[in-house]
Every structure is written in C-alpha cells, then in structure tokens.
Amino acid sequence: MKKIKIAVLGANGQLGQEFRYIHASYEYMSFDFFDKNALDITDPNAVKIALTTTVYDYVINCAAYTAVDKAENEQSLCFAINNLACINITDALHGLDTRLVHFSSDYVYHTYPGFPLQETDVTAPQGIYAQSKLQGEEHIRTTSIPALIIRTSWVVSVxxxxxxxxxxxxxxxxxxxxxxxxxxxAPTNARHLAKVVLEIITQTETNSDLIQAFNDTYNFANEGIITWYDLAQYIMKQSLSNCKVFPIPTTAYPTPAKRPHWSVMSKKKINNAFQIDTPHWRQGIQEIMEELASKD
Ligand SMILES: NC(=O)c1ccc[n+]([C@@H]2O[C@H](COP(=O)([O-])OP(=O)(O)OC[C@H]3O[C@@H](n4cnc5c(N)ncnc54)[C@H](OP(=O)(O)O)[C@@H]3O)[C@@H](O)[C@H]2O)c1
Structure with missing residues (x-):
C-alpha cells in the first residue's frame, strides 16, 4: 500500500515536536518535517517550492506566532505568520490533491455563554493574537482546499x-x-492532539464517508474544566513541592493582551464525527510530568 505522505510545518514547536515524537508508530505514513529554518511560512516562494516539489497527501501546519502578549507590539509579524502565511499555504496547495490540517485557538471565541463553547458560537477575538488566529482560519475556510481546522486550548507538552x-x-x-x-x-496535552490528528487522517483515508467531515472546524482539548490556579495546585501536589499556591483574580495580574474568562470548549462535534480518544486533563498532565521526571 502507498504510504500517506505528510508534511509537518513549524516542526520545532510544542505540537510539531510531538508529531516528530510519535510519527515512527505510524508505519503507513511518511513524514517530512520542516522547522522554521527549513521553511519560513511567511515566504510565499519557499512555501510554493516546498509544497509542490513533493506533492503531499496532507500538510499539517503547526507553525504559528504564539507570544500572545508580545503580539500587541508585533502586530505585523503576528498577522504575517498567523494569517498571511495561511494564504501562502493555500495558494501553494491550489489545484493539488492535498488536504490541510491547521490549528486555531479558544481565544477566537472570547465569550461567556455559560456552557461549553460550540464551533457555531459567535467569535469575538480580543487582542492581536486572537484576531490573527481567527483571520487565518477564516481565510482557509474561503478556499477550496479541504481543511481540518482544530481550535485547541492551553497547549502543554514535554x-x-x-x-x-x-x-x-x-x-x-x-x-x-x-x-x-x-x-x-482545560489544558491540552500536545501529544494527545497530535495522535488525534493522525487518527483522523487514518480514518479519512480508510473511510470515504469521512472525507466531508474532514473539511470542517472542530474544538479539541483534554476533558474537564479547571482554572489555572487548579492546574498549578495539581502540579505542585504531583511534584511534591511545598510551594503554596494562592488564587488571585485576573484583575490582579494584568497582561497586555486580554485573556478569555471562559475557554471551556465542547468536544461533541469532533467526537461525533470521528472515533477518537479525549483523555482527561489529569491524564495529560500526569503523562507530561512523568516523562519530564524520567529525564531529570
Ligand atoms: N500554546 C498554546 O497554549 C496554544 C493554545 C491554543 C492554540 N494554540 C495553537 O496551536 C498551534 C501549535 O501551538 P504550539 O504551542 O505548538 O506553538 P509553538 O510551540 O509556539 O510553536 C510554533 C512554532 O512555529 C514556528 N514558527 C514561527 N514563525 C514561523 C514561520 N514564519 N515559519 C515557520 N515556522 C514558524 C516557531 O518557531 P520559533 O519558536 O523559532 O519562532 C515554533 O517552532 C498553533 O497554531 C497555536 O496558535 C496554541
């Protein structure tokens, strides 16, 4: 059987490195990894050459500008990477038989409906990073490139x-x-997200009924609802630290970019469309802490 050919862009980020880490388990897939040095996605010519010299079945775009606060002072760079580069990628893929996987953020919502955010909920991005992420995904949806767009939150990794x-x-x-x-x-263990993406690709390749479902926008995070304070408490406890954690309101920790009060996302849509695992956040954090401890 012909291997599924995949390009991973932004391969040195948290998520990109998780794809590198897990890729050998998927022997029916072959991967090319492009870090920023190998491919700057803001360079249209370089993107065109990289994605057309070899024609891929899937391009997984992990490259992003993620410095949320710095973005307030680096607007053009942030928009160039999170929005304009999406144009470079979709232009390069135009007319090819390549599907795109792209990641967006809970920051695009920035509303408080009082229940888990659904993909159909209104978007109200606050701040440059959030706006650039929404523009990037909106651009991709306007093209004819089949694209799986995953909005994720609080990404963590080894x-x-x-x-x-x-x-x-x-x-x-x-x-x-x-x-x-x-x-x-809820935090998202980047390895869980990377596995979900490769699982969705596998299911799409083996079940033509899913081709339509692939071309859509989904939420994904680990299960559960917590605050950053809850997460900090959990990490201190698990690492046997005596450091005391005190809860404070956001108003006591002002940041240049506004943070959403409510990043709780419903995973119903992705779970209904595909057979995937959505482990609880505790499992995600425990796995990371165990792996980090084993490297100490
Ligand atoms: N991190 C989070 O908490 C979070 C939350 C929600 C959504 N997301 C989304 O999830 C995705 C993955 O995030 P992540 O946490 O893996 O981000 P990350 O660790 O910041 O990785 C992003 C990678 O993109 C690279 N990059 C930056 N500019 C580039 C360019 N012009 N060309 C090619 N590569 C470039 C970065 O390289 P340099 O470091 O060398 O610049 C970095 O290796 C992103 O789309 C992000 O917006 C993340």
Missing part, C-alpha cells in the same frame, strides 16, 4: 515552554506563588 514546566520550576524556586483563578478551561 517540549518547548509552557505552564507545566514553569510551575515545576517555580515549585523548586519559590515558597509561594499567585495564580489566576477566574479563567476556566
């Missing part, structure tokens, strides 16, 4: 910089810290 690693470090360095307790959501 790779890169993230909340879990910061809390483990602070747990060793500090006797007490303050963490916001009025932003609700």
């Amino acid at each position: 790779f890169g910089h993230n909340f879990v690693k910061t809390m483990i470090r602070l747990g060793k360095e500090k006797s007490e810290i303050n963490v916001v307790n009025d932003q609700y959501g």
